[in-house]
Amino acid sequence: MLVKRVFNFAAAHNLIKYHGKCESLHGHNYRLEVTVKGTTNDEGMVIDFLELKKIVKEEVLNILDHSYLNDIIEQPTAENISMWIWNKLEKKLKRKNCNLYEIALYETENNIVYYRGE
Numbered sequence: 001m002l003v004k005r006v007f008n009f010a011a012a013h014n015l016i017k018y019h020g021k022c023e024s025l026h027g028h029n030y031r032l033e034v035t036v037k038g039t040t041n042d043e044g045m046v047i048d049f050l051e052l053k054k055i056v057k058e059e060v061l062n063i064l065d066h067s068y069l070n071d072i073i074e075q076p077t078a079e080n081i082s083m084w085i086w087n088k089l090e091k092k093l094k095r096k097n098c099n100l101y102e103i104a105l106y107e108t109e110n111n112i113v114y115y116r117g118e
């Protein structure tokens with residue numbers, strides 16, 4: 001069973017190794033979807049939505065929201081940001097009954113990256 005929670009954060013970046021308009025400093029309102037896969041526990045939950053929110057807030061949003069991403073992630077494309085988020089969350093979301101399944105990062109409503117650890 002898959003359980004997903006949706007988050008939003010705003011951040012600025014410039015893609016230094018990219019030749020085009022995204023070389024210049026600009027920002028996005030990112031939509032982040034974190035999906036956990038597993039089986040239900042005694043409480044009937046794969047993972048408590050509130051716990052998922054706390055972990056993502058502490059590990060990701062408190063760092064990335066309203067940040068200049070280049071200070072945190074080298075060449076912060078949606079692909080590289082997704083991998084960084086995966087690496088921050090994978091161990092924190094590993095349980096007997098579930099683990100991290102997918103990161104979906106929407107840079108715009110049309111530009112989306114999905115990462116499942118490979």
Ligand SMILES: Nc1nc2c(c(=O)[nH]1)N=C([C@H](O)[C@H](O)COP(=O)(O)OP(=O)(O)OP(=O)(O)O)CN2
Pocket residue numbers: 015022076077078079107108109110111
């Ligand atoms: N594979 C990737 N390609 C691009 C990335 C990326 O992270 N991965 N990033 C950018 C720019 O940073 C940015 O996303 C471009 O955004 P925007 O100009 O808003 O994109 P669109 O022109 O497609 O605008 P829409 O409103 O979504 O149509 C570039 N490429």
Ligand SMILES: [Zn+2]
Pocket residue numbers: 013022026027028
């Ligand atoms: Zn951009």
